[in-house]
Amino acid sequence: MKKIIGLFAAVTAMAGVANAAFAPPTTFYTTSTGFSYYGSGGSQSGYQEYTRDGLTLTVKGATYDDGSPQAINGGAPTQVWSNGTGIDRGWRDGHQVDGDRTNEAVVLKFDHKVKLVSAKFTYVNGPSWSSDGDDIDIFVEDPNDLGSLVYDSGEWDIHSGNNPFAFEDQLGYALIGNLFALGADGNNDGWKLKAITVAKHIPEVPLPAALPLFIAGLGALGLAKRRRKAA
Numbered sequence: 001m002k003k004i005i006g007l008f009a010a011v012t013a014m015a016g017v018a019n020a021a022f023a024p025p026t027t028f029y030t031t032s033t034g035f036s037y038y039g040s041g042g043s044q045s046g047y048q049e050y051t052r053d054g055l056t057l058t059v060k061g062a063t064y065d066d067g068s069p070q071a072i073n074g075g076a077p078t079q080v081w082s083n084g085t086g087i088d089r090g091w092r093d094g095h096q097v098d099g100d101r102t103n104e105a106v107v108l109k110f111d112h113k114v115k116l117v118s119a120k121f122t123y124v125n126g127p128s129w130s131s132d133g134d135d136i137d138i139f140v141e142d143p144n145d146l147g148s149l150v151y152d153s154g155e156w157d158i159h160s161g162n163n164p165f166a167f168e169d170q171l172g173y174a175l176i177g178n179l180f181a182l183g184a185d186g187n188n189d190g191w192k193l194k195a196i197t198v199a200k201h202i203p204e205v206p207l208p209a210a211l212p213l214f215i216a217g218l219g220a221l222g223l224a225k226r227r228r229k230a231a
Helices: 002-018 167-171 207-230
Strands: 026-029 036-039 046-052 055-064 072-076 078-081 084-087 103-122 135-141 149-157 176-184 190-202
Touching: 026 046, 046 078, 055 078, 055 176, 055 190, 072 103, 084 103, 103 135, 103 167, 149 167, 149 176, 176 190
Parallel strands: none
Antiparallel strands: 026 190, 036 046, 046 055, 055 072, 055 103, 078 084, 084 190, 103 176, 103 190, 135 149, 135 176
């Protein structure tokens, strides 16, 4: 029985090394502290960078079409306030990420692969006689065209008990990658992004690199067996 347990432990250890894993969550507060801002803002270009726990997040603004599928088609300057990040494209544009006349989105680019955990929004409105409340559109990196964004799935409600919005709980699957965008596509949709929480992906150990550990474990079991016989 001890031999079986020892062999199982060696196999389990190797499998654990090879499986994907994530670091503890990191929260970036996309507010007016703790970031570097590039560009002049306003009606000009502007974006910000945040660094925490060995991760760097770049936040840019974008606009997108309302077609099928929806597609990012332009840039926009981010603006940062104490209650979150919005987009201000100049004359007659509000300071939120909104869908008034042009759909706007915040683009989130990480220097390492991450899993989206949750997002916190401000300026969020609930349902009214004229609206079902604020929603977000979610974009992910196109696996066939890295650096480009594609629409993920549907509009997601953020106006009640799901703010912060827990991605995996709400969607039913994990969003893992380096590049994402959150957008607003209706006249009644408008919000600011206050925080984004992610978990850094810990790369898998390739099987050829893990295999010697497995072989060494089997060798140790064999040596222990021979010593018991000699005794």
